[in-house]
Amino acid sequence: MSKVKKISNWFSSKSAILALLILLVFSSIAFSQRNFFSVPSLMNVGRKAASDGGFLALGMTFVILIGQIDLSVGAVLALSGVLMGMFGNENPLLGILAGLGVGIGCGLVNGFMVAKMRISSWIASLAMMLGVRGIVLLITNQKPVSISNPVLQSLGNASFFGVHILVIMLIVCTLICMYISRNTKFGMSMYAVGGNEEAAKMMGLKVARIKIAAYTWCGFFAALAGILLAGRLYTAQPNAGDTWETTAIAMCALGGVKLSGGEGKFSGTFFGILIIAVINTIFNYAGNLNSWWQNVVMGALVLISIGVQSEVFHMHRSKRKEVQKC
Amino acid sequence: MRNSGQRTKADTIATLKHYSAVILLVIMLLLNLVITPNFFKVGTVWNIVTQTCTIILTGMGMTAVISTGGIDISVGAVMALAGIISAKLLETVGLVPAIIIAVLICSISGMIAGFMVGKLKVQAMVVTLALMIGVRGVAQLINDAKIFYITGAHADTYKMLGTAKIGGVLPIQAIIIVVAVVITWFILEKTILGRHIQAVGDNPRSALLAGISATKTLMFVYIYSAVFAAFAGVVASAKIGAADGNSLGLLAELDAIAAVAVGGTSMSGGRAKVFGTVIGALIMQLINITVNMNNITYEYAQVFKAIIIVFAVYIQRDKAA
Numbered sequence: 001m002s003k004v005k006k007i008s009n010w011f012s013s014k015s016a017i018l019a020l021l022i023l024l025v026f027s028s029i030a031f032s033q034r035n036f037f038s039v040p041s042l043m044n045v046g047r048k049a050a051s052d053g054g055f056l057a058l059g060m061t062f063v064i065l066i067g068q069i070d071l072s073v074g075a076v077l078a079l080s081g082v083l084m085g086m087f088g089n090e091n092p093l094l095g096i097l098a099g100l101g102v103g104i105g106c107g108l109v110n111g112f113m114v115a116k117m118r119i120s121s122w123i124a125s126l127a128m129m130l131g132v133r134g135i136v137l138l139i140t141n142q143k144p145v146s147i148s149n150p151v152l153q154s155l156g157n158a159s160f161f162g163v164h165i166l167v168i169m170l171i172v173c174t175l176i177c178m179y180i181s182r183n184t185k186f187g188m189s190m191y192a193v194g195g196n197e198e199a200a201k202m203m204g205l206k207v208a209r210i211k212i213a214a215y216t217w218c219g220f221f222a223a224l225a226g227i228l229l230a231g232r233l234y235t236a237q238p239n240a241g242d243t244w245e246t247t248a249i250a251m252c253a254l255g256g257v258k259l260s261g262g263e264g265k266f267s268g269t270f271f272g273i274l275i276i277a278v279i280n281t282i283f284n285y286a287g288n289l290n291s292w293w294q295n296v297v298m299g300a301l302v303l304i305s306i307g308v309q310s311e312v313f314h315m316h317r318s319k320r321k322e323v324q325k326c
Numbered sequence: 327m328r329n330s331g332q333r334t335k336a337d338t339i340a341t342l343k344h345y346s347a348v349i350l351l352v353i354m355l356l357l358n359l360v361i362t363p364n365f366f367k368v369g370t371v372w373n374i375v376t377q378t379c380t381i382i383l384t385g386m387g388m389t390a391v392i393s394t395g396g397i398d399i400s401v402g403a404v405m406a407l408a409g410i411i412s413a414k415l416l417e418t419v420g421l422v423p424a425i426i427i428a429v430l431i432c433s434i435s436g437m438i439a440g441f442m443v444g445k446l447k448v449q450a451m452v453v454t455l456a457l458m459i460g461v462r463g464v465a466q467l468i469n470d471a472k473i474f475y476i477t478g479a480h481a482d483t484y485k486m487l488g489t490a491k492i493g494g495v496l497p498i499q500a501i502i503i504v505v506a507v508v509i510t511w512f513i514l515e516k517t518i519l520g521r522h523i524q525a526v527g528d529n530p531r532s533a534l535l536a537g538i539s540a541t542k543t544l545m546f547v548y549i550y551s552a553v554f555a556a557f558a559g560v561v562a563s564a565k566i567g568a569a570d571g572n573s574l575g576l577l578a579e580l581d582a583i584a585a586v587a588v589g590g591t592s593m594s595g596g597r598a599k600v601f602g603t604v605i606g607a608l609i610m611q612l613i614n615i616t617v618n619m620n621n622i623t624y625e626y627a628q629v630f631k632a633i634i635i636v637f638a639v640y641i642q643r644d645k646a647a
Binding site: 069071113117119120122123124126127128129130131133134135137138246249250253258259260292293294295296297298299300302303306307 | 397438442446448449451452453455456457458459460461462463464466467470471571580583584587593594623624625626627628629631632633635636639640
């Protein structure tokens with residue numbers, strides 16, 4: 001392999017980090033008067049990353065790695081936040097357990113529909129999204145639930161040594177996910193199932209069980225996101241997380257997680273989360289810029305990043321693959 | 327198997343499965359006959375037709391896309407873009423040019439999707455997801471995310487596209503639906519291109535070996551979907567007499583996907599059921615109407631819809647898949 005190829009390969013494999021760096025440099029120059037590149041401002045970016053769907057993207061990565069999709073994460077986020085508000089104001093532990101429990105439950109049902117009933121994950125999780133959102137609107141009567149318990153409030157607002165709890169949680173969760181995906185049997189089998197389900201089955205992996213487990217993780221992270229968001233805002237909104245599933249998928253795609261399954265890293269997703277948070281912050285800072293440009297830029301960025309990651313830019317590799325296939 | 331003369335139990339089940347969407351539709355109609363007052367009136371029937379129009383239009387494009395094994399989740403955003411472009415241009419260029427320009431601009435979105443899926447071999451979902459975010463942004467930008475009310479010289483003719491009734495009874499949507507379904511059915515079932523579409527969806531490798539250009543086929547399919555979504559956006563904005571970049575066609579992609587799936591088109595590609603999609607769209611709309619006419623709250627409707635979608639897809643899934 002020639003040196004040029006090596007370098008270009010390295011860059012395309014690290015394109016998420018590269019994009020993040022470019023964005024950071026750009027914004028620190030553009031907003032130099034407002035101290036973009038300062039600790040409080042970067043902390044703000046981190047907090048935004050965690051509260052605007054970062055945890056959803058981590059959960060979504062599990063599901064995407066096995067080659068499926070979960071559209072219900074936004075609705076599950078709302079449900080867990082609302083349940084925490086309903087049960088948690090007297091007994092915070094009960095509230096947290098209720099929130100996380102319902103998320104895990106939704107994940108299990110999703111996994112069951114996909115793995116055992118063999119319904120396409122699009123349809124199963126779409127139905128879940130409609131159903132869960134309906135339940136949320138029913139039990140709240142479309143009114144927000146206020147979170148008055150100080151323990152629950154501190155869940156989204158405390159900080160340790162000047163670092164916001166959401167940032168710490170996001171980093172810890174990413175590290176846990178990275179550990180799971182790299183060092184456990186479950187993590188390895190996720191890649192196997194996503195890469196080639198038939199082969200995984202022949203290897204003796206319990207494919208259905210792995211799928212259900214991946215969905216359960218996704219549900220768990222959606223619920224965690226809901227709990228933290230409700231705690232941070234002091235209320236649980238019944239329409240929280242609406243259309244956030246698309247943001248979560250975009251974060252994964254930006255991070256280089258292959259949406260057909262079997263390829264991708266949690267560290268990639270983490271950088272994808274940061275990229276979207278930086279874009280959001282840029283649009284916040286540039287107050288006079290029309291905020292609808294945000295969607296246009298985000299769409300264009302996702303298109304470019306997946307274009308760069310596509311196989312055409314790895315010609316030699318795809319050609320070799322083609323030969324093997326034939 | 328079914329032509330062998332004798333009918334076994336397995337055959338009966340297969341037949342039932344084959345027509346399960348129709349059976350579900352009939353059950354829902356009968357259920358409505360019993361529980362919904364004033365259901366079987368001509369007005370209600372036309373009401374269903376008018377309201378299903380956008381789901382069927384987007385569903386036709388979606389059927390073609392899904393039968394190639396892809397998916398197009400940008401249709402809702404494309405609807406918004408088409409609606410707002412045609413509404414804005416109406417005053418200056420006139421009715422027909424406005425619609426043509428809107429459709430052409432929207433077909434660019436389809437072209438990008440087709441190019442990236444067919445040529446660059448990126449997963450359909452990511453591409454159309456990016457387009458969904460980006461195109462929605464453009465639609466919002468065009469009118470600063472405000473609602474654009476259609477006024478001016480051509481406003482009435484434009485609104486006719488969504489509200490006209492031929493002979494005083496038959497809504498114009500019925501004609502649009504028939505034309506769209508016939509064109510799609512003809513292309514998918516009667517032309518070589520249609521065979522290519524299903525071949526690419528069934529097994530891209532053998533399609534390649536059979537000399538079918540997947541790139542061209544995919545380009546066609548995504549442009550087709552964008553064009554139909556654009557027409558759906560025009561009809562939808564004409565019906566309400568306004569175009570809103572924020573809410574026009576919001577979640578329309580999910581309705582379309584659900585209609586396609588309930589209609590029996592395999593999500594993994596290779597099997598297109600045009601009339602199934604029509605029935606699926608009718609079922610989705612019938613749920614909404616049942617709920618509306620019986621004063622059931624909207625939230626129950628969503629739960630109900632979820633259960634019906636899962637049930638319908640579950641009973642007709644492939645055992646082998």
